[in-house]
Amino acid sequence: MLSIKSALAKPFAKRVYKKIQKWANNPIETQDKVFQNLISEAAGTAFGKDHDFISINNHQDFVKRVPIRDYEQLKPYVDRVVAGESDVLWKGKPLYFAKTSGTTSGAKYIPLTKQSMPTHVNAAKNAILLYIHETGNSKFVDGKMIFLQGSPVLKEQNGIQLGRLSGIVAHFVPKYLQKNRMPSWETNCIEDWETKVDAIVEETLPENMTVISGIPSWVQMYFEKLQQKTGKKVGDIFKNFNLFIFGGVNYEPYRAKFENLIGRKVDSIELYPASEGFFAFQDKQNKKGMLLQLDSGMFYEFVKADTFFDDNPKRLTIKDVEVGVNYVMIISTNAGLWAYNIGDTVMFTSTKPYRIIVSGRIKHFISAFGEHVIGKEVEQAMKEATNNSEVRINEFTVAPQINPESGLPYHEWFIEFENEPENMSALAKKIDDSLQKQNSYYLDLIEGKVLQPLKISKIEKNGFQQYMKSIGKLGGQNKIPRLSNDRKIADALKPFILLK
Template identity: 55%
Template structure:
């Protein structure tokens, strides 16, 4: 009876929530303008607000002229003051949390997260589940066991501000009605070593009635592989009531085929776009690509055309200005005190009614050793299109330029960890190169002009990418391996695993 009540209640809440969500989907442009002015007024008396003369800001244009685009280094002096116990620096009072993230240039970053910001992190995740329930009329998963592959929930304190990985912070905010269903145990969740932790999670979950599994795709795959290794069964045989997989952190599409192979049959998947800086979007229609941009969740968005990003006079666009199918660097102003902050993600809009996006790459992750500026979306779509034509499966991959080969023209080198190799690697390679040429005209020009030779695929051993992550101290949790680079740092590590 209790199971029926939980399921019935979840469906009622979901339908009510989705009805209420229609307002922000239809009014996002005006909501965004109102939100920015509200954020500015709230922070007018903060140190940052006084320095940037918030009292004079009345419009978006005023804001853009007075508050330059920033990155972590630009805000670091303010964050250091907060870390020393000073209040009212970026936002009134002190943040409730610091979310720790790894930066390539700044070392460990401490991203402030206020109570208001944390509330919207939780609401974003809840909204994703409610939209799924309303769309499918399926809430069976609320009565089974759920697992969230995440970082340790153990938090340190910096002048009274709780500090840890975002996924560990979120663990303290799981709604009460889900707590009894949640795995793994606190003891297992506190394990720092990722491989040890996953092994313990496998032992804790393999006999349970798992209905929802959530995590970043590469670490879900690692968990699934260990379950299969121990039990000799596909995941849906082991967990016959598995209803839903929730993913985030990286584009799911390149992992979909491998995931389905491990699952044994397709399972509904909802993609999300959370980060330490905010919960930005989720898949509100799990049957099609595209993530609904959350325009009423305490974040004001600006967009810089990718080709202009980094230029001093780059124009900052708002929702009313964006075009479909164009790549933009994502700029945030949040109710946690980030102001015109460049998060490093690149997005493209595939719909404007409502605003839906794809995450197409990272501003710092691209290959342009020869002026081609290839981004993640292009290589992921090229590989996806190629794999569908061949009976092949990819575990993971990385693209790096080879500028000075021992012989012949330079080329793009693809390091690929195959789960299942195509029968004809040469035809596969040529098809992949053709797909890349279709998607990037500069790359096509370089090939046709004999500046580059067609791409080369270097096959590498199983678990090579896990070994790389381990070598960088980035195995598990929220850590992601770049799909492409403009140098050979990752390539030089992977080459030792060449088959």
């Protein structure tokens, strides 16, 4: 028999579904309205005045006046906001800064405003409600739900609260979910990840867990600890666990491992949250892709990825995009980001309604565990580790090792030495220390015992050349990517690895 909460969830879900259908079925009109609202609201800000927002009437005007920027290029404005100035990128001051790992300037401070904050909370809630509407399954709302996330403890900077996005969002969980929500506030505040997961295992074991949510690599660790403690499959421990909600990284490499840990298949909902905005969520169980959030205070532009580095690439709005093309996604938001390149590439799986998948990053990267390690960081780490030494490197590339024969996953560095170090493990430690220093996500994963420090695989002399020759890319402008998010190159390099 359905409880009152479970019974009420269905009509509520239906109402939300209808509301979403309204804008999803009028996408171009919806985006035009968002665009006009953003421009008029920000016309009086420093950024609006600098870019003559008062004269912007349409997308073409916007393209002429506002160039595409990444964080580094927007940073002079962000620095003014961080220093406490008002009306810089958006009217007033932000409510929060989501602090994230930066690329070239250390930490990034992404503003969250009174207008943008609700969209981060509503999108996840709506994803669950659309699932209820589609499947009719609402029984899980009576059970316990776990959200594996960062600490909700916030710091203050010039009167503005500062923390990780997931920790900030923890302050906005609706009242009707508070009793069901786990872990406890005290456990959520534990900074050390391994200690935190142990505490979560203890707290959740006796409970009726029905929904589990988090980045797959974190959740995998939680599942493995549950199994170690009980000797049972997760699906046998939590008999009513039937919904897994995830985001942040590609789930596919984990799917088989998860089904083995759970012992059965469970429904899943994919989310596409970021500090810059909550862009999309899976709205149908049997459709590929996530519904692009067109009515959430964000205006989207798209640039074909293969033209992105041209001098003047064409900026498209949703009315001009095509299914199956790789686009760099550019956003303008009610948090004060303008023609902002978040670095992600997306592909549309459908334009009726607009659904996307995240296809990668515009630059090579590794984020198999949510670490967002980029090329510049691995090159800097290698440079710092070999500076003032006799070590000489011919070539290297990095790949994630998700399923090692033993121990925790790690980053595998394939290095061809001209002159090798006397102590290989000391070099590996220096590289790893530098990477941890540069990238807070990677540091969290190492400290949280989700990853072990990197391992070096030595490549024979001219091994990289032989590999490039084998794929018909020797010479010319062809380069070995510094890093990749899969093991295609790693597997192809196997014949050239020198046995330890």
